[in-house]
Amino acid sequence: xxxxxxxxxxxxxxxxxxxxxxxxxxxxxxxxxxxxxxxxxxxxxxxxxxxxxxxxxxxxxxxxxxxxxxxxxxxxxxxxxxxxxxxxxxxxxxxxxxxxxxxxxxxxxxxxxxxxxxxxxxxxxxxxxxxxxxxxxxxxxxxxxxxxxxxxxxxxxxxxxxxxxxxxxxxxxxxxxxxxxxxxxxxxxxxxxxxxxxxxxxxxxxxxxxxxxxxxxxxxxxxxxxxxxxxxxxxxxxxxxxxxxxxxxxxxxxxxxxxxxxxxxxxxxxxxxxxxxxxxxxxxxxxxxxxxxxxxxxxxxxxxxxxxxxxxxxxxxxxxxxxxxxxxxxxxxxxxxxxxxxxxxxxxxx
Amino acid sequence: xxxxxxxxxxxxxxxxxxxxxxxxxxxxxxxxxxxxxxxxxxxxxxxxxxxxxxxxxxxxxxxxxxxxxxxxxxxxxxxxxxxxxxxxxxxxxxxxxxxxxxxxxxxxxxxxxxxxxxxxxxxxxxxxxxxxxxxxxxxxxxxxxxxxxxxxxxxxxxxxxxxxxxxxxxxxxxxxxxxxxxxxxxxxxxxxxxxxxxxxxxxxxxxxxxxxxxxxxxxxxxxxxxxxxxxxxxxxxxxxxxxxxxxxxxxxxxxxxxxxxxxxxxxxxxxxxxxxxxxxxxxxxxxxxxxxxxxxxxxxxxxxxxxxxxxxxxxxxxxxxxxxxxxxxxxxxxxxxxxxxxxxxxxxxxxxxxxxxxxxx
Numbered sequence: 001x002x003x004x005x006x007x008x009x010x011x012x013x014x015x016x017x018x019x020x021x022x023x024x025x026x027x028x029x030x031x032x033x034x035x036x037x038x039x040x041x042x043x044x045x046x047x048x049x050x051x052x053x054x055x056x057x058x059x060x061x062x063x064x065x066x067x068x069x070x071x072x073x074x075x076x077x078x079x080x081x082x083x084x085x086x087x088x089x090x091x092x093x094x095x096x097x098x099x100x101x102x103x104x105x106x107x108x109x110x111x112x113x114x115x116x117x118x119x120x121x122x123x124x125x126x127x128x129x130x131x132x133x134x135x136x137x138x139x140x141x142x143x144x145x146x147x148x149x150x151x152x153x154x155x156x157x158x159x160x161x162x163x164x165x166x167x168x169x170x171x172x173x174x175x176x177x178x179x180x181x182x183x184x185x186x187x188x189x190x191x192x193x194x195x196x197x198x199x200x201x202x203x204x205x206x207x208x209x210x211x212x213x214x215x216x217x218x219x220x221x222x223x224x225x226x227x228x229x230x231x232x233x234x235x236x237x238x239x240x241x242x243x244x245x246x247x248x249x250x251x252x253x254x255x256x257x258x259x260x261x262x263x264x265x266x267x268x269x270x271x272x273x274x275x276x277x278x279x280x281x282x283x284x285x286x287x288x289x290x291x292x293x294x295x296x297x298x299x300x301x302x303x304x305x306x307x308x309x310x311x312x313x314x315x316x317x318x319x320x321x322x323x324x325x326x327x328x329x330x331x332x333x334x335x336x337x338x339x340x341x342x343x344x345x346x347x348x349x350x
Numbered sequence: 351x352x353x354x355x356x357x358x359x360x361x362x363x364x365x366x367x368x369x370x371x372x373x374x375x376x377x378x379x380x381x382x383x384x385x386x387x388x389x390x391x392x393x394x395x396x397x398x399x400x401x402x403x404x405x406x407x408x409x410x411x412x413x414x415x416x417x418x419x420x421x422x423x424x425x426x427x428x429x430x431x432x433x434x435x436x437x438x439x440x441x442x443x444x445x446x447x448x449x450x451x452x453x454x455x456x457x458x459x460x461x462x463x464x465x466x467x468x469x470x471x472x473x474x475x476x477x478x479x480x481x482x483x484x485x486x487x488x489x490x491x492x493x494x495x496x497x498x499x500x501x502x503x504x505x506x507x508x509x510x511x512x513x514x515x516x517x518x519x520x521x522x523x524x525x526x527x528x529x530x531x532x533x534x535x536x537x538x539x540x541x542x543x544x545x546x547x548x549x550x551x552x553x554x555x556x557x558x559x560x561x562x563x564x565x566x567x568x569x570x571x572x573x574x575x576x577x578x579x580x581x582x583x584x585x586x587x588x589x590x591x592x593x594x595x596x597x598x599x600x601x602x603x604x605x606x607x608x609x610x611x612x613x614x615x616x617x618x619x620x621x622x623x624x625x626x627x628x629x630x631x632x633x634x635x636x637x638x639x640x641x642x643x644x645x646x647x648x649x650x651x652x653x654x655x656x657x658x659x660x661x662x663x664x665x666x667x668x669x670x671x672x673x674x675x676x677x678x679x680x681x682x683x684x685x686x687x688x689x690x691x692x693x694x695x696x697x698x699x700x701x702x703x704x705x706x707x708x709x710x711x
Contacts, residue, residue, distance in 0.1 A: 063555040171644075198411055198582065199582065199627055200410060200640065200644075201641075203639065203640035203641070206640075207637065210637075225555065232632070232635070232636060232638065265557060266557065267630070271588065272588060272630075273584050273627055273629070290528065290558065
């Protein structure tokens with residue numbers, strides 16, 4: 001490890017995990033979101049930088065309270081981040097005026113965790129789906145509504161005139177997806193879209209999202225706490241802990257060779273559905289204790305209070321995101337994108 | 351195809367179960383009143399749990415598993431319960447017909463329950479010390495001082511650091527995982543023989559989930575408790591339950607020792623549920639095998655097998671006639687299906703070929 005790597009990141013130095021590519025649709029740089037809690041300020045998201053290329057799905061994982069949903073919402077400017085940039089197709093959303101933002105944001109759509117409460121119970125399904133089209137006075141609204149309804153597997157003749165309460169949770173999520181697709185967005189931000197659904201329905205919705213991604217050439221940010229779900233849908237994964245990004249990179253690389261002790265602990269906590277294969281991960285160090293309060297995060301590396309490998313350096317200095325050593329020589333990854341695996345840890349597990 | 355064993359297995363389950371029988375439920379049926387009509391929440395459910403044994407009950411929301419659990423504790427509101435019949439024997443004693451007074455003596459020392467949401471299971475305006483001491487004073491006749499000392503020990507046993515100070519805190523001062531530990535401590539305070547854990551980790555993060563499940567396993571082993579572990583997540587019970595029962599639309603559709611169930615699942619619903627779960631071991635973008643349609647409503651259930659409308663193997667008979675619970679080849683393995691899933695391993699055939707053959711039926 002060179003001195004340059006451990007040096008505190010200065011403002012003009014680009015975070016290592018950001019890629020120099022032409023097809024980056026969404027780039028988030030040094031994102032900070034503060035919330036006022038009484039007299040205190042809680043930094044829910046602290047200096048997060050990531051990017052998503054066209055047609056890619058980025059999975060954002062972490063425990064509840066780690067700021068993953070806040071990142072999703074800050075991209076949408078719901079609310080605007082405290083500082084940092086959100087570059088969507090070359091334009092910074094954080095600097096836009098209200099009207100300009102409204103227009104640009106049609107290219108970014110969002111679906112939420114609870115499909116039933118995110119639909120207006122008093123409106124008909126066709127009106128819910130048509131609302132965006134109506135606001136923007138798009139032509140052929142009726143045809144477009146029928147098209148997206150069919151695309152998500154709802155029968156337009158049977159469902160269009162009904163109201164949300166007449167549908168199950170899975171079908172309501174289909175309505176939400178149809179609504180988000182109506183304006184033909186570039187980026188779909190999914191905030192825990194399947195965690196309120198039963199496993200049998202969860203699989204239907206995950207398959208549907210994959211189909212929609214193909215059909216409408218979507219780029220997705222998929223926020224979830226279930227690591228198996230995230231692996232299934234993502235090309236790249238970003239792991240967050242207490243408002244910080246700890247690891248980001250190619251899905252297969254992160255799941256096969258987690259470099260951050262936190263990622264490894266997360267993977268070890270997943271209950272396995274094969275009764276025989278649960279034995280080996282059990283002797284991995286189990287994560288002790290709870291998430292520290294984000295109002296008063298630990299100094300240095302925020303994970304150090306629960307980390308089995310923490311040393312004095314971890315309390316003194318905050319680790320900077322850097323390419324995972326050794327990953328450069330991995331042939332399979334070389335073929336994909338070179339060296340797509342980054343970790344913020346003084347003592348990465350490689 | 352292997353012919354289903356038509357000899358009526360009835361309610362007999364578990365030939366080679368270790369440990370003395372602790373709980374036996376026979377033909378439990380619960381119907382609830384609702385504005386939409388009579389809800390057939392639990393229909394003809396039979397199973398048993400031995401001492402020191404864990405029975406995992408798996409089902410999707412609305413499958414009746416929580417109603418069943420509450421019914422075992424007689425915790426369902428009287429006005430909502432239109433019908434409850436069947437027998438519940440705890441350590442050989444029939445408890446379905448007990449009065450509320452008699453039941454109160456059992457809840458705590460004989461059986462206890464952990465609820466899903468630790469945020470609402472505790473009283474927000476009482477200190478932990480009060481909530482932990484109450485059962486100790488009620489059931490074990492301790493005085494306040496004794497109960498307080500015991501309560502501190504209990505908090506330490508469930509892994510709460512600094513229990514001496516924590517005990518005077520209120521629930522809102524604790525994290526979700528800590529609160530669930532307190533709920534477990536209260537449930538264990540009177541050394542129950544049977545612990546019913548209804549989705550004990552669903553509201554918690556994966557890392558905390560593993561801590562809580564490990565804690566439950568350890569405490570159970572130490573105290574030789576029987577446990578009913580109710581969950582919608584097959585992963586939670588796979589490596590922790592001795593036996594697993596799968597529930598669908600208020601009925602048990604399959605019950606077997608855990609390993610047997612995963613290796614030789616017989617009911618198409620069990621198979622479909624198992625296949626629809628995304629695996630961490632599968633590569634990204636693996637197409638999931640979703641179950642088409644959705645679970646049935648439980649008002650006016652249709653005749654025949656409740657899973658038939660979603661079942662890829664369903665035949666005419668499945669829509670007309672309800673399959674009874676029958677014995678499968680392995681000890682303690684029962685299922686309710688006319689056309690059970692074929693065993694590729696036992697038959698020595700290529701599973702994919704079999705699947706094709708089936709879908710061509």
